[in-house]
Amino acid sequence: MSETVLPPLTERLTPLRWAYKNLFSTWYNALLTIGAGALIFWVLRGVLFWALDTAEWRVVVVNLRLLLLGQFPIAEVWRVWLGLALLALLVGNSLGIWGRKARGAGRVTIGLLVLLAALAIVTRDNPRLWLLGMAGLVGLGWYVGRSAGKAVERVVIAGWIIWPPVFILLLRGLSSASDVLPVVGTNLWGGLLLTLLLTIVGIVFSFPLGVLLALGRRSALPIVRWFSVAYIELIRGVPLITILFMAQLMLPLFLPAGMNIDRVLRAMVAITLFSAAYLAENVRGGLQAIPKGQYEAAYAMGLNGMQAMGLIILPQALRLVIPILVGQFIALFKDTALVSIVGLMDLVGIGKTVLAQPEFLGLQREVYAFISMLYWVLSYAMAYVSQRLEISLGVGER
Amino acid sequence: MASKQHQKTAIPFWRDERTLQLLGQAAFAAVVLFFAYILIQNMVNGLQRQGTTLGLTFLRGTAGFDIAEFSIEYSRSSTYLQAFLVGLLNTLQVSAIGILLSTILGVILGVARLSANVLVRGLAAAYLELMRNLSLLVFLIFWYLAVFLKLPRVAEAVIWPGQIHLTNRGVGLPWGLPTETFETYKLILLAGLVAAAIVAIVLYSIGKRTGKPPLTVLWTLLTFLAVAVVGWFALPAAPLTLDFPSVQGLNMAGGKVVTPEFMALLSGLVLYTAAFIGEVVRAGLQAVSKGQVEAARAIGLTGFQTLRLVVFPQAMRVIVPPLTSQYLNLTKNSSLAIAVGYPDMFYVSNTILNQSGRAVEMIALVMLTYLTFSLVTSAFMNWYNQRTQLVER
Numbered sequence: 141m142s143e144t145v146l147p148p149l150t151e152r153l154t155p156l157r158w159a160y161k162n163l164f165s166t167w168y169n170a171l172l173t174i175g176a177g178a179l180i181f182w183v184l185r186g187v188l189f190w191a192l193d194t195a196e197w198r199v200v201v202v203n204l205r206l207l208l209l210g211q212f213p214i215a216e217v218w219r220v221w222l223g224l225a226l227l228a229l230l231v232g233n234s235l236g237i238w239g240r241k242a243r244g245a246g247r248v249t250i251g252l253l254v255l256l257a258a259l260a261i262v263t264r265d266n267p268r269l270w271l272l273g274m275a276g277l278v279g280l281g282w283y284v285g286r287s288a289g290k291a292v293e294r295v296v297i298a299g300w301i302i303w304p305p306v307f308i309l310l311l312r313g314l315s316s317a318s319d320v321l322p323v324v325g326t327n328l329w330g331g332l333l334l335t336l337l338l339t340i341v342g343i344v345f346s347f348p349l350g351v352l353l354a355l356g357r358r359s360a361l362p363i364v365r366w367f368s369v370a371y372i373e374l375i376r377g378v379p380l381i382t383i384l385f386m387a388q389l390m391l392p393l394f395l396p397a398g399m400n401i402d403r404v405l406r407a408m409v410a411i412t413l414f415s416a417a418y419l420a421e422n423v424r425g426g427l428q429a430i431p432k433g434q435y436e437a438a439y440a441m442g443l444n445g446m447q448a449m450g451l452i453i454l455p456q457a458l459r460l461v462i463p464i465l466v467g468q469f470i471a472l473f474k475d476t477a478l479v480s481i482v483g484l485m486d487l488v489g490i491g492k493t494v495l496a497q498p499e500f501l502g503l504q505r506e507v508y509a510f511i512s513m514l515y516w517v518l519s520y521a522m523a524y525v526s527q528r529l530e531i532s533l534g535v536g537e538r
Numbered sequence: 539m540a541s542k543q544h545q546k547t548a549i550p551f552w553r554d555e556r557t558l559q560l561l562g563q564a565a566f567a568a569v570v571l572f573f574a575y576i577l578i579q580n581m582v583n584g585l586q587r588q589g590t591t592l593g594l595t596f597l598r599g600t601a602g603f604d605i606a607e608f609s610i611e612y613s614r615s616s617t618y619l620q621a622f623l624v625g626l627l628n629t630l631q632v633s634a635i636g637i638l639l640s641t642i643l644g645v646i647l648g649v650a651r652l653s654a655n656v657l658v659r660g661l662a663a664a665y666l667e668l669m670r671n672l673s674l675l676v677f678l679i680f681w682y683l684a685v686f687l688k689l690p691r692v693a694e695a696v697i698w699p700g701q702i703h704l705t706n707r708g709v710g711l712p713w714g715l716p717t718e719t720f721e722t723y724k725l726i727l728l729a730g731l732v733a734a735a736i737v738a739i740v741l742y743s744i745g746k747r748t749g750k751p752p753l754t755v756l757w758t759l760l761t762f763l764a765v766a767v768v769g770w771f772a773l774p775a776a777p778l779t780l781d782f783p784s785v786q787g788l789n790m791a792g793g794k795v796v797t798p799e800f801m802a803l804l805s806g807l808v809l810y811t812a813a814f815i816g817e818v819v820r821a822g823l824q825a826v827s828k829g830q831v832e833a834a835r836a837i838g839l840t841g842f843q844t845l846r847l848v849v850f851p852q853a854m855r856v857i858v859p860p861l862t863s864q865y866l867n868l869t870k871n872s873s874l875a876i877a878v879g880y881p882d883m884f885y886v887s888n889t890i891l892n893q894s895g896r897a898v899e900m901i902a903l904v905m906l907t908y909l910t911f912s913l914v915t916s917a918f919m920n921w922y923n924q925r926t927q928l929v930e931r
Contacts, residue, residue, distance in 0.1 A: 377912035
């Protein structure tokens with residue numbers, strides 16, 4: 141009885157036919173094609189000429205370590221590498237475990253290995269060894285994840301949870317007296333490292349806070365609800381820069397005399413508080429999309445309010461809003477640039493000091509083009525991975 | 539007997555949900571109030587140590603600093619309050635122009651993304667991908683330091699057609715200079731506005747009555763334009779003469795010179811926001827289902843009528859809410875002016891704060907102002923949503 145259903149007929153176009161249909165179908169289409177083509181040619185020619193010929197990239201090459209790590213002491217750079225190596229192991233492991241279901245995971249793994257290898261080729265000495273080691277760890281993690289599968293799943297999830305604090309502890313050090321891990325003050329954290337740390341801390345802390353605020357906004361208790369609404373609307377109504385200034389200028393006033401909070405920590409607090417309000421609204425969107433029947437079913441099974449929320453509603457709601465949450469995290473990453481206005485030495489802040497070097501005066505184009513490129517590549521990578529994640533989790537499907 | 543049984547089954551108060559809710563809220567409120575109390579107490583103590591108290595009277599003090607760009611009267615001897623107003627007006631100015639330009643560019647981008655032409659579609663998509671992953675602050679700084687300040691000196695100005703002078707001191711644009719008939723012309727324009735409003739109301743009510751909406755927007759605009767053009771030529775002398783910028787020694791003279799700070803902020807904000815507006819427009823146009831267009835054509839509407847009466851109103855319902863939030867974003871993002879040195883509200887307030895040492899008051903003032911923008915916008919959005927909501931069964 142079964143019949144094979146043939147796919148609908150598709151038109152096979154010769155290149156000439158395709159070009160006619162897509163580019164020159166009407167006279168105004170032809171005009172648009174010529175105009176757009178000229179624009180592309182003009183922009184590309186200008187950019188390529190500048191990037192390959194005019195630009196003096198030496199300023200970036202010479203200051204690369206400054207731009208990436210700020211003034212982090214050379215003797216302690218191994219801590220950054222160690223943290224990244226642990227991350228590489230986790231990433232490889234996760235790709236191995238969860239990659240089997242996702243189509244793009246293989247591509248991501250290979251892309252990562254190629255990237256690390258390429259970086260190892262252009263670097264020398266210690267960085268090269270570390271990069272090769274990281275590539276090896278990605279491969280090892282992938283193999284272990286692939287073969288052990290479910291058995292190590294819990295370990296990897298735990299690893300993801302403890303990685304951020306471990307990384308920060310590694311960077312910060314244990315105590316100033318200790319010989320093993322002497323403290324590296326946050327005033328020495330800088331460059332891309334600081335940007336990424338602000339992002340990681342922002343994400344790690346604002347996510348639970350945002351979920352709590354979203355639950356608070358939907359709570360049946362009026363006082364909790366009013367508080368959440370007031371907080372969310374207040375924060376979303378003002379620009380981040382005002383919150384950052386508040387944290388830098390007013391926070392010392394709010395604290396008891398003699399108590400002092402480090403400037404980097406203040407920025408972290410400000411970014412977390414800011415981002416939480418936006419995340420709360422995103423999570424609320426997910427909560428609202430869950431049909432009432434889910435609550436009723438959960439209660440009918442005898443779960444109490446907390447269990448119903450934690451086991452039934454939240455997992456579904458969060459899965460629904462993953463793309464929006466990642467978009468918010470990317471926005472947070474891009475927004476960390478604002479801490480340079482309050483004087484922190486993040487990527488943008490360190491860029492300013494690089495441009496102040498008498499040797500490299502007037503090379504704003506090169507420095508800011510490089511910084512923009514870093515932001516662009518990292519944001520794009522986050523967006524790409526999240527798209528893959530969506531597909532593998534089947535967001536939007538049932 | 540009955541009452542005894544009732545007592546038996548009654549829930550004890552410590553397990554009654556109502557009391558538990560009340561207690562929980564009381565505990566929550568107590569914790570929040572406790573922390574608020576501690577913070578405020580600390581602040582009061584801190585201010586006492588500094589020897590100041592809270593209050594807004596300091597705003598009457600003399601500012602004593604210069605502001606590069608002002609649209610109301612301002613000098614060093616003006617008050618802090620006037621300085622703040624100058625900043626506020628600058629914020630509104632850059633936001634208004636930015637919103638206008640980014641809407642135009644955004645609509646073009648949104649339509650381009652749906653174009654049948656592969657090249658145009660790809661170009662718009664590439665533009666969005668480029669902008670979406672850039673940090674706005676870096677983008678603004680790039681425009682300021684790497685583009686507008688890198689323009690040639692005034693003596694070697696690049697001159698674009700229409701006598702537009704590009705220099706590192708700013709961009710010189712041709713500008714209308716008012717002549718003695720300008721005051722009369724203003725009155726004529728006002729009359730034109732009134733006439734246009736009357737036409738709009740009349741046409742709208744005709745549309746309501748007959749169910750055949752006339753081209754209200756078109757006729758309203760035409761009425762205003764007709765009055766403006768007739769008035770221009772009816773006056774004995776033209777109300778405005780075109781003044782072109784020119785290079786005189788080390789400076790530019792004539793025309794209107796727009797500072798590099800303003801140009802950088804405006805171009806950065808417009809190019810960045812337009813990408814997001816383009817997405818909003820595209821989503822709105824795509825949200826109108828194909829069946830709507832087909833149905834409209836089936837009942838005999840022409841292509842233009844379909845667009846005007848069926849597609850456009852439905853697309854607007856989807857577009858307007860995210861569009862207003864993009865406008866609000868642009869306004870809030872204009873606070874990054876501090877990075878390029880354009881004296882907007884935040885920048886001026888920061889200067890006032892540094893001069894007067896009034897951190898709490900100034901930050902509160904700035905936040906309240908931005909919050910007002912935001913509340914006005916959400917009030918508009920709620921009104922609009924209510925007006926255009928689908929009436930469902």
